[in-house]
Amino acid sequence: MALGEIDVTPSLMVGSQADRLNYKSRRSLLINILWDLDGTLVDSIPAVAGSFNHTLAHYGKPTRSFEELRPYIGPGLDNIIAELLDISDKDEIAAAKMVYREHYQQSLTSSEPFEGVLAALEAFKQIGAQQFVATAKYELYAEQIIEANKLNAYFSGIYGSTFDGKYADKKELLTRLFEQENLRKADTVMIGDTKYDMEAGRYIDIATTGVLWGYSDEVSLKEAGAHDVVETPDKLFDVVKKALNTFC
Numbered sequence: 001m002a003l004g005e006i007d008v009t010p011s012l013m014v015g016s017q018a019d020r021l022n023y024k025s026r027r028s029l030l031i032n033i034l035w036d037l038d039g040t041l042v043d044s045i046p047a048v049a050g051s052f053n054h055t056l057a058h059y060g061k062p063t064r065s066f067e068e069l070r071p072y073i074g075p076g077l078d079n080i081i082a083e084l085l086d087i088s089d090k091d092e093i094a095a096a097k098m099v100y101r102e103h104y105q106q107s108l109t110s111s112e113p114f115e116g117v118l119a120a121l122e123a124f125k126q127i128g129a130q131q132f133v134a135t136a137k138y139e140l141y142a143e144q145i146i147e148a149n150k151l152n153a154y155f156s157g158i159y160g161s162t163f164d165g166k167y168a169d170k171k172e173l174l175t176r177l178f179e180q181e182n183l184r185k186a187d188t189v190m191i192g193d194t195k196y197d198m199e200a201g202r203y204i205d206i207a208t209t210g211v212l213w214g215y216s217d218e219v220s221l222k223e224a225g226a227h228d229v230v231e232t233p234d235k236l237f238d239v240v241k242k243a244l245n246t247f248c
Contacts, residue, residue, distance in 0.1 A: 044111035136161055139158065197210070199224050212231045
């Protein structure tokens, strides 16, 4: 029996009590998958790290290796720029963001999907799942990356931050997504590679799945509240079924 044709009862304590009622009486349940972008869908560290180093060099700061910059993938750009350059003035941060973005615009579409991600997207599409991108990245850049990789057909929506940084906080972003899409929490899983994804999912009370092919590690993901952690994209399908307690 196909996943889209079976009852689904959440096995995790997610969603309100009312949101979990009457699952057994439902023959079909729409599953919502929220995908982080950088480090989950696409390998963006070459482009992002290159632009960070360009910005550091512009301000006379030492450049850093990819490994040193890896922890900076995930949070909002304002916070990253402030920490990398050791600045706090809003105008200085805004100016440095422009330096970063002018460089990043030249390479952002070079970020390609991780091996196995396309198959996972297709598997969820085949069962009728709604899929969304939920990223702290500037929404326009996220749209350009998805379009460059010809992934548009897999997603019902792409959600990111505004040019001035609004919704760069993942908790605020997911709140906005749920309000606009009117999703049921008990039907939804957040998939991401950093603590920010796990913390945001926990904040709005949905199931969370951490991935290890990105820019974080299992300990950090579990400490941030990941319900499950997977090593490769081919494991996602079964984990999502488990997270929503799928059964015939």
